[in-house]
Amino acid sequence: MVTMDFVPLPVSTPLHGFFWTWGLPILLFAVTAVATWLLYRHFAGQ
Amino acid sequence: MGYFTNLDIFWAAAYLLLMVGGAFFFYRLGRRSESDFFLAGRGLPWWLPASSVFSTHTATDTPMWIAGVIYANGLRGLWYTFFTAWTAIGAFVSARIFRRSLAYTQAEWQTQRFGGLGAELLRGWMAGWQVFMNMFILGWVGIAMGKVCALAFGWPVWVGLVLPSVITAFYTLAAGYWGVVMGDFLQGIVAVFAIVIVTLVGLAAAGGPEAVTSNITALGQQWRLDAFAFSGWFTGDFPIAWWLTMLVISVIGGFGMGTSLDWYVEAQRIQSAKSVRDATYGLWAGGAVTLIRNGFWAAGILAFFSMLPHITDAAQYELGWFRMGFELLPVGLVGVFFGAVLAIHLSTISSHMNLGALYFTRDIYQRYLRPEATEKQLVWVGRWSTFALLIGSFFYGLMMQEITRWLIFALWLMMAGIWLPNILQVVWWRFNAWGYLAGWMANLGMSWLVVWILPEFGVLPELPDYLQFWLLMALGAVVFVPVTLLTRPENMDRLVRYYVMTRPLGRWGPVHREAVRRGLLAEAPVQHGAMPSEGRRPLIRRAWTPEQADAWTREDWIAVVLSPLVFAALMLGVTKLLLLQPGGLLLLLGAVGGAGVIYWVIDPKLRAVSIEYEAKQAAYAEQLEQRLRWQEEGGR
Numbered sequence: 001m002v003t004m005d006f007v008p009l010p011v012s013t014p015l016h017g018f019f020w021t022w023g024l025p026i027l028l029f030a031v032t033a034v035a036t037w038l039l040y041r042h043f044a045g046q
Numbered sequence: 047m048g049y050f051t052n053l054d055i056f057w058a059a060a061y062l063l064l065m066v067g068g069a070f071f072f073y074r075l076g077r078r079s080e081s082d083f084f085l086a087g088r089g090l091p092w093w094l095p096a097s098s099v100f101s102t103h104t105a106t107d108t109p110m111w112i113a114g115v116i117y118a119n120g121l122r123g124l125w126y127t128f129f130t131a132w133t134a135i136g137a138f139v140s141a142r143i144f145r146r147s148l149a150y151t152q153a154e155w156q157t158q159r160f161g162g163l164g165a166e167l168l169r170g171w172m173a174g175w176q177v178f179m180n181m182f183i184l185g186w187v188g189i190a191m192g193k194v195c196a197l198a199f200g201w202p203v204w205v206g207l208v209l210p211s212v213i214t215a216f217y218t219l220a221a222g223y224w225g226v227v228m229g230d231f232l233q234g235i236v237a238v239f240a241i242v243i244v245t246l247v248g249l250a251a252a253g254g255p256e257a258v259t260s261n262i263t264a265l266g267q268q269w270r271l272d273a274f275a276f277s278g279w280f281t282g283d284f285p286i287a288w289w290l291t292m293l294v295i296s297v298i299g300g301f302g303m304g305t306s307l308d309w310y311v312e313a314q315r316i317q318s319a320k321s322v323r324d325a326t327y328g329l330w331a332g333g334a335v336t337l338i339r340n341g342f343w344a345a346g347i348l349a350f351f352s353m354l355p356h357i358t359d360a361a362q363y364e365l366g367w368f369r370m371g372f373e374l375l376p377v378g379l380v381g382v383f384f385g386a387v388l389a390i391h392l393s394t395i396s397s398h399m400n401l402g403a404l405y406f407t408r409d410i411y412q413r414y415l416r417p418e419a420t421e422k423q424l425v426w427v428g429r430w431s432t433f434a435l436l437i438g439s440f441f442y443g444l445m446m447q448e449i450t451r452w453l454i455f456a457l458w459l460m461m462a463g464i465w466l467p468n469i470l471q472v473v474w475w476r477f478n479a480w481g482y483l484a485g486w487m488a489n490l491g492m493s494w495l496v497v498w499i500l501p502e503f504g505v506l507p508e509l510p511d512y513l514q515f516w517l518l519m520a521l522g523a524v525v526f527v528p529v530t531l532l533t534r535p536e537n538m539d540r541l542v543r544y545y546v547m548t549r550p551l552g553r554w555g556p557v558h559r560e561a562v563r564r565g566l567l568a569e570a571p572v573q574h575g576a577m578p579s580e581g582r583r584p585l586i587r588r589a590w591t592p593e594q595a596d597a598w599t600r601e602d603w604i605a606v607v608l609s610p611l612v613f614a615a616l617m618l619g620v621t622k623l624l625l626l627q628p629g630g631l632l633l634l635l636g637a638v639g640g641a642g643v644i645y646w647v648i649d650p651k652l653r654a655v656s657i658e659y660e661a662k663q664a665a666y667a668e669q670l671e672q673r674l675r676w677q678e679e680g681g682r
Binding site: 007008009010011012013014015016020021022024025028029031032033035036039040042044 | 053057060061064066068072074075089145224228231232235236238239247250252354369370373374375376377378379381382665
């Protein structure tokens with residue numbers, strides 16, 4: 001009952017800097033959290 | 047574990063907590079009643095069922111098999127994913143009919159359309175089959191997740207099978223379908239983000255879209271960039287005959303119920319919408335977003351191919367999308383990517399847990415064991431059956447490798463022979479329970495013979511899959527058509543009740559005339575033309591009376607014809623635009639314009655149908671519950 005010898009991709013990440021490491025994850029987290037709150041507020045109250 | 051830093055683990059955990067916690071908080075709504083635990087009280091606006099259709103059908107094994115078909119077949123592989131297009135016509139035909147039936151499940155619908163012993167046999171068989179089917183799917187996608195966790199963390203496969211399922215059971219048990227559908231929406235946001243960013247980063251890392259296409263051309267394999275690179279009418283690995291058969295199965299399948307295995311899952315989403323209009327748009331948008339997703343994946347996998355074109359081991363190139371996510375994203379986003387992989391997995395297994403529990407609770411426990419059960423008891427039966435499904439899926443998952451071959455056959459391939467009966471039951475009044483049962487039974491036997499036994503003994507050559515489909519369809523019809531015509535039609539009281547409630551499309555003339563004779567309907571059948579009593583009809587009607595909106599008219603047919611074209615243009619347009627191929631933008635604009643025309647033509651009618659039906663829904667729902675408890679009024 002999957003470990004393989006991969007040929008690694010010939011390139012590494014083209015994205016560098018604070019925005020990609022912290023900014024974008026925080027932004028997406030905030031959007032998802034606000035969506036959760038709006039859904040709950042709208043529906044929780046045949 | 048080489049891909050992860052502490053920051054990545056932080057982000058993955060944060061997203062997991064948000065997606066599970068957000069869904070769990072709907073437990074106050076899920077525990078109120080059976081209707082809440084399984085259908086969110088039939089109260090959802092179209093975009094929630096739509097996101098659930100998309101999220102449920104984006105599983106951990108989906109990017110594996112799509113990466114597999116694109117890596118092996120180039121853009122032709124997109125057509126292997128086009129079976130989703132049954133939703134193009136299904137949204138405007140079968141979704142409307144099913145939503146009006148108010149059936150919780152396809153098994154329940156069988157006992158509305160058919161009656162007597164035959165219908166109960168169908169309901170019991172279908173409920174049992176779906177309980178096991180959902181358990182099997184849970185095991186299947188669980189093993190796929192186990193392999194992803196083995197790739198990412200080096201864990202044993204069983205850990206990735208068991209751990210996420212237990213986390214999902216936490217909110218699915220508590221909140222039922224309310225938790226499933228809200229979780230699907232939140233998980234859909236994160237999944238869409240990951241699918242878009244991995245494709246864009248993959249294309250950038252490969253040197254940009256032009257570099258991808260020129261690399262593939264330099265390999266002498268520009269056929270990979272053409273979705274229409276056929277190998278001949280009947281010969282080669284991509285014959286036109288296969289493509290046409292695929293289009294028939296998927297597109298025409300939208301006129302039936304059960305023509306795709308996804309139908310059983312989508313039926314729950316259709317029924318959870320707050321109106322007929324929301325059910326239609328929910329299924330349509332879910333299908334459209336799924337095909338756009340396929341376009342993004344296809345462009346991303348071609349980028350992967352252009353970087354590593356010589357992988358021959360399918361198990362390796364199937365992980366192409368996961369590898370781009372883990373290897374090409376920066377620290378931080380790798381954690382979000384794994385959060386998205388978890389989102390994709392959770393949204394699929396939560397839906398199948400709740401659906402399997404629905405078939406057990408509604409169609410087995412409530413129908414045959416305790417018809418008088420209270421709402422509170424039914425919610426608890428729903429929770430216990432969710433738990434039983436979870437445990438059963440672990441056993442399925444762990445013995446999956448030994449049993450995969452025949453189970454795939456038994457559960458998937460045998461769908462071919464009942465494709466036609468699944469359409470006939472919707473569109474032909476004379477088709478009866480015994481005909482449909484005969485179709486199922488004939489198919490069980492015929493598919494074993496055609497696919498395995500006769501080729502084994504050399505009686506029949508091993509046919510390509512598209513020929514197997516047509517042969518199984520013809521052999522099935524030889525059985526179920528005579529059985530239908532030699533047994534009595536369904537009871538007319540039942541047919542009239544079903545017809546007035548759902549207003550199905552197709553050949554229902556005798557039932558319609560009987561309904562008019564009984565004073566239940568006002569007018570003569572209107573299939574395509576004008577009302578007999580009025581003057582010239584506008585080319586596209588914008589104002590509808592309830593009677594006009596209930597009939598099938600040219601506005602419906604405009605939507606039915608345009609919708610599959612829009613779906614194909616969406617999928618191909620997105621792919622071509624991402625690869626900066628000529629015609630991509632034009633196709634995409636055509637798809638958006640076509641969708642706008644469909645909306646303009648059909649929306650006034652759907653609003654009229656919804657308003658008119660909503661006035662009757664409460665009374666219909668009450669009758670449905672009485673019939674479920676065997677308190678029949680008239681009919682047999």
